[in-house]
Amino acid sequence: MFYDSSWLAICAGKPHHRARRSFAPLLMRTQCDHGSESDLPHLARRDFFKLAGAMALGLGVSARSEAAEVNTSSKLDNVLTPEAALERLLRGNDRYVSGKMKRHDFISERPALALGQNPFAGILGCADSRVGPEYAFDAGRGDLFVCRVAGNFADDETIASFEYAVSVLGTPLILVLGHSGCGAVKAAINAVRHGEEFPGHIPSLIKALRPAVKAAQDQPGDPLDNTIKQNVVINVEKLKTARPILSKAVEQRKLKIVGGTYSLETGRVALLA
Ligand SMILES: [Zn+2]
Numbered sequence: 001m002f003y004d005s006s007w008l009a010i011c012a013g014k015p016h017h018r019a020r021r022s023f024a025p026l027l028m029r030t031q032c033d034h035g036s037e038s039d040l041p042h043l044a045r046r047d048f049f050k051l052a053g054a055m056a057l058g059l060g061v062s063a064r065s066e067a068a069e070v071n072t073s074s075k076l077d078n079v080l081t082p083e084a085a086l087e088r089l090l091r092g093n094d095r096y097v098s099g100k101m102k103r104h105d106f107i108s109e110r111p112a113l114a115l116g117q118n119p120f121a122g123i124l125g126c127a128d129s130r131v132g133p134e135y136a137f138d139a140g141r142g143d144l145f146v147c148r149v150a151g152n153f154a155d156d157e158t159i160a161s162f163e164y165a166v167s168v169l170g171t172p173l174i175l176v177l178g179h180s181g182c183g184a185v186k187a188a189i190n191a192v193r194h195g196e197e198f199p200g201h202i203p204s205l206i207k208a209l210r211p212a213v214k215a216a217q218d219q220p221g222d223p224l225d226n227t228i229k230q231n232v233v234i235n236v237e238k239l240k241t242a243r244p245i246l247s248k249a250v251e252q253r254k255l256k257i258v259g260g261t262y263s264l265e266t267g268r269v270a271l272l273a
Contacts, residue, residue, distance in 0.1 A: 082256030092137035151184035
C-alpha cells in the first residue's frame with residue numbers, strides 16, 4: 001500500500017477497499033467467467049460468498065474475516081487493468097457517438113452505491129457545459145471520478161483528488177480531456193499573446209494555461225487546436241510525475257494516464273499519441 005493513514009480516515013468505503021484491491025485479479029477472472037457486465041449487487045448471494053471465500057483462500061487468510069471486508073457495494077465490472085479501463089472508456093464513447101447508449105438503471109443501483117464506489121476511470125475535464133464525461137463515455141454512476149475546471153488543468157487540489165481515487169478507490173486510469181473550441185484556452189491565448197485583460201479571478205486560469213500557450217506558440221497550424229493539445233500533454237505529464245502517489249502508481253503499472261480531446265462537432269474522443 002502506498003497511501004498513508006490520513007487517507008483512510010476520510011474514506012467512507014475504506015474498510016472494504018483494501019480487500020477489493022488485493023482481490024482484483026480474482027475479481028477480474030470471475031467477471032470474465034461470467035462474461036457479462038453485471039454489477040456485484042446483482043451477483044447471486046451464493047456466488048458472492050463462494051467468490052469471497054476463494055479470494056480469501058488465495059491470500060492464505062481467514063475467509064470469514066476477509067469476506068466481511070469485501071465491498072459488496074462496489075461494481076464488479078469496474079475492477080479492471082489500466083488497459084481494459086481505457087478500452088471500456090473508448091467503447092463507451094463509440095456508443096455515444098453512434099447514439100446507441102446503454103440504458104442506465106439508476107434506481108436499482110442507488111442503495112449499493114450509497115455504501116461505496118470503485119470508479120474505473122478518472123477524468124480531468126473542462127467545465128464546459130457541452131462536454132459531459134458521463135455522457136461522452138456512456139458511463140453510469142460510480143464509474144467515473146471526474147474533476148472539472150475551465151481549461152482542464154491540474155492544480156494541487158486536483159492532484160490530491162486523483163490521489164484519493166487511485167490510492168483509496170483503486171482507479172486504474174486517468175484521462176486528461178481537452179476539447180475543441182475551448183473558451184478558457186482561447187482566453188489564455190488572447191491574454192498571453194495579445195495582452196487582453198480579464199476581470200475577476202479569470203487571470204488565475206490564464207496563469208495555469210500560460211505554459212501551454214507558450215509551448216504552442218511557434219507550432220505550425222491552428223493556434224487554438226495546438227494549445228488545446230499542448231495543454232493536455234502538459235497536464236498528462238504533470239499528473240504522471242506527481243510524487244509520490246501518482247508517479248509511483250504509474251511506475252508500478254497500476255495506473256495509466258493518457259490524454260485526449262473531445263470534438264464538439266462529433267462527440268468523438270481522440271487520444272493523443
Ligand atoms: Zn473548455
